[in-house]
Amino acid sequence: MAETVTCAACGAEVVLEDPILLATCACGAEVRSRRHPREAGSDTEIDLYKVLGIDRGATEAEIRDAYRRRARETHPDVGGDAAEFQAVQAAYETLSDPSRRRSYDRTGRTGDRRRGPSGNVPDVVGMSPVEASRTLLTAGYVPRLMLRPVSGSSPLANRVIGQQPGPGAGLPPGAPVAIVVAVAEAGALWARVRELTRDFAQGVLDGFAAATSRSGRTRRIELDAGDTSRDRGRAVGAVAGSVTVGAVRTAGCLVRTVVWLAVTAAITVASFVIGLFRPALGIAVFVIAIVVLTLLVTRGYRLQRERWRSGDWV
Numbered sequence: 001m002a003e004t005v006t007c008a009a010c011g012a013e014v015v016l017e018d019p020i021l022l023a024t025c026a027c028g029a030e031v032r033s034r035r036h037p038r039e040a041g042s043d044t045e046i047d048l049y050k051v052l053g054i055d056r057g058a059t060e061a062e063i064r065d066a067y068r069r070r071a072r073e074t075h076p077d078v079g080g081d082a083a084e085f086q087a088v089q090a091a092y093e094t095l096s097d098p099s100r101r102r103s104y105d106r107t108g109r110t111g112d113r114r115r116g117p118s119g120n121v122p123d124v125v126g127m128s129p130v131e132a133s134r135t136l137l138t139a140g141y142v143p144r145l146m147l148r149p150v151s152g153s154s155p156l157a158n159r160v161i162g163q164q165p166g167p168g169a170g171l172p173p174g175a176p177v178a179i180v181v182a183v184a185e186a187g188a189l190w191a192r193v194r195e196l197t198r199d200f201a202q203g204v205l206d207g208f209a210a211a212t213s214r215s216g217r218t219r220r221i222e223l224d225a226g227d228t229s230r231d232r233g234r235a236v237g238a239v240a241g242s243v244t245v246g247a248v249r250t251a252g253c254l255v256r257t258v259v260w261l262a263v264t265a266a267i268t269v270a271s272f273v274i275g276l277f278r279p280a281l282g283i284a285v286f287v288i289a290i291v292v293l294t295l296l297v298t299r300g301y302r303l304q305r306e307r308w309r310s311g312d313w314v
């Protein structure tokens, strides 16, 4: 059953397909179902015998037969109502268990500890999945998660946008309530990360090659990080390349060169990962780490020269 709601912001009509109760209009405003929850005052417990269509004196066999008949009639696969089907399930669960049935006959309650005060499904639309689950459990219902992908930038991401049965529906405790959670499309996010990583890596290789090439005597380090991932990669690669050249020249032995290279690679990877989420911070981390590394290299070079001069070079 679809519902047409008029957007309060722009007046456009938005169609909400069951079980969706919250959506965004093309103008960006949130549109909510106008189907109001039933008044909270109606504190009537549902009669489980009526749900199954039997009388109070029904035998266990009659209960089982009635359950099978009602389940067939209400099953959503044959066009039945999902809420009614769940009510039939829950009624059978109580009445088919002799001790639970006795307790129900005596008290008129199902004896489910998690039972809520009203027997009506709470309105969880718009909540976070955690909040919605907690609210449903407190009211005595079992949340069932349904996921619906939305674009990563949607304000609905990670919120409940629908529920089945809807808010205010009468439902025996212990019955499942499906909540539809909007999830940001992971596929789109990862495709973007892959794309950025590829561009950045290509940039690093370009910059590194330019900085370490033997052809040009003068190496120009371009720290001018452009807008694209590849530009940033090139700047990082250029700095990493020139530090490497310095390290190779001063380290004097293979082990130290390998250590310098590993440290440079680690700094590059770490600053890239940070830069994916906070580009400015990523560049800052990279520059600071490289400056520290360069100072260490230079200091090593100076110490070596002093040893040479004082003659205790071994």
Ligand SMILES: [Zn+2]
Pocket: 007, 008, 009, 010, 011, 012, 025, 026, 027, 028, 029
């Ligand atoms: Zn609108």
